[in-house]
Amino acid sequence: MTTTDPSSAPHGAPREGRRGFLRELWHVLSRPSSVFSLGALVIAGFVAGVVFWGGFNTALEATNTEKFCTGCHEMRDNVFAELKSTIHFSNRSGVRATCPDCHVPHNWTDKIGRKMQASKEVWGHLFGSIDTPEKFADRRLELALHEWARFKANNSLECRNCHSTESMDVTKQSPRAAVAHSAYLFNGEKTCIDCHKGIAHHLPDMRGVPGWQ
């Protein structure tokens, strides 16, 4: 130990003591280990890496499930209840789009970005910003606008993770859908969310939203 004993140090010593600790830490970290073998350090580092990285991704996946999302009543009683009657919840082929399929990017970096953004939602939950149906109704347009803006900005990426234009056969569609997709989707003039708003949740008051009255 090279640092002085803080208790016996004169005025201003705690600062000196901390600086001393940092210096000692740097001293230890910057020099080769004299106790552990290189092999042991490599193996321990690898194991620790597996544990931390695996744990991180497991936690990430755990927060990316329908069960987790519907764990709070704001989601379970409002948006999840609305999803249940739509084709994205139950349908002829038995495929379900769960909350993160549409609301969390699948690409890793974007996913981490969205997860960090979601810390604001934790704040909202703790302080009850939408904890009653009335509060939710009041903020519904604002929240929906955020999601529409996100879909518009990434060209409806979360839709296209399942529905791609390349594998879309307009001859199998209803005439109305075939005409609309040919005229607006395939030439890139519009993206999915421009027309398909409110397909998984109820719509907010749409006055002022382009294309609605």
Next chain:
Amino acid sequence: MKIRFKSVRRFFVALAVVVSASATSLIAEPLSSPLRGTTPLDEVAPAPLITPLKNSAEREVRNYPEQPPVIPHSTDGYQIDLNSNKCLSCHARARTGESRAPMLSITHFMDREGQFLATVSPRRYFCTQCHVPQHVVRAPVENDFIDIDSLLNAAAPGARR
């Protein structure tokens, strides 16, 4: 007295014969209704299958001038409430250019005093009160409705209308 007793007995015998005959005829008679099928009245008929929706988007001719046009496409999941009206996102005046859908009739802008408003009158806002999508079904009962044009033609063939 003896005669009377005999007639009473004969009456009851006759009654028993009539009742049993009518009861057996009720059971024996096969029940067949276009709506109900052949299921006996004291049993629950199997639910009919859900028929496919007409989704051709081809306009259908009205059967009489005042008939609200039927919807020739699926409206599953269309939200029509205080917040939004999915039908109007295509059929509103300003939307028809892009959607190529028929504009809703100008009569829908009229309030109950006959005044035309600038947009859809609240009393005409809920489209599916009058306009409904159609299913492909075989009509269970015969329909002898005659189109007004056919009636007029029959009354005065070749007349100008």
